Amino acid sequence: MYPNYLFRRPGYTRRPGNSEGKCKFCKLLKENNWSIIFKNEKVFSVVNLHPYNEGHILLLPVRHVIDPRELTEDETKEFYRIMNSLLNVLQEVYKTDSFNIGFNLGNASGATYQHLHLHIIPRWLGDSGFVEATSMTKVLKESPKETKNKLVKAIKKMVIK
Numbered sequence: 161m162y163p164n165y166l167f168r169r170p171g172y173t174r175r176p177g178n179s180e181g182k183c184k185f186c187k188l189l190k191e192n193n194w195s196i197i198f199k200n201e202k203v204f205s206v207v208n209l210h211p212y213n214e215g216h217i218l219l220l221p222v223r224h225v226i227d228p229r230e231l232t233e234d235e236t237k238e239f240y241r242i243m244n245s246l247l248n249v250l251q252e253v254y255k256t257d258s259f260n261i262g263f264n265l266g267n268a269s270g271a272t273y274q275h276l277h278l279h280i281i282p283r284w285l286g287d288s289g290f291v292e293a294t295s296m297t298k299v300l301k302e303s304p305k306e307t308k309n310k311l312v313k314a315i316k317k318m319v320i321k
């Protein structure tokens with residue numbers, strides 16, 4: 161918390177390049193990459209290869225858009241419908257009802273890739289321990305491949321389409 165705030169309007173800038181042709185996420189989808197845990201006509205989901213926690217996944221629209229305001233009404237509905245289903249899957253698999261969920265939009269936000277993606281990160285009380293606090297190293301109990309296998313199994317079982 162800051163004692164004082166100064167309000168001003170920064171300009172909205174877009175990074176040049178990072179178009180559909182060069183997009184890492186469009187490429188994953190085209191290649192049917194192993195990291196994909198769910199895919200339908202409008203949205204898809206992948207495990208994050210640099211997870212903040214076990215079960216860290218990304219949800220993306222199939223169409224290459226960079227801002228949620230560019231999604232059609234149908235895409236928006238589908239995006240949140242599948243987000244809710246994936247939360248149920250993560251809750252079932254990882255036994256938690258705590259999550260961090262968020263978008264990074266624009267260069268200043270730290271967004272690495274422009275294709276819109278929602279981070280969904282399961283959380284547990286005390287999930288950041290001594291090693292994390294002192295050594296810039298995250299301790300994980302499973303690899304992204306193990307996460308993928310667990311989640312694909314649960315998605316099938318829970319019949320998400």
Ligand SMILES: [Zn+2]
Nearest residue numbers: 183186224275
């Ligand atoms: Zn893309």
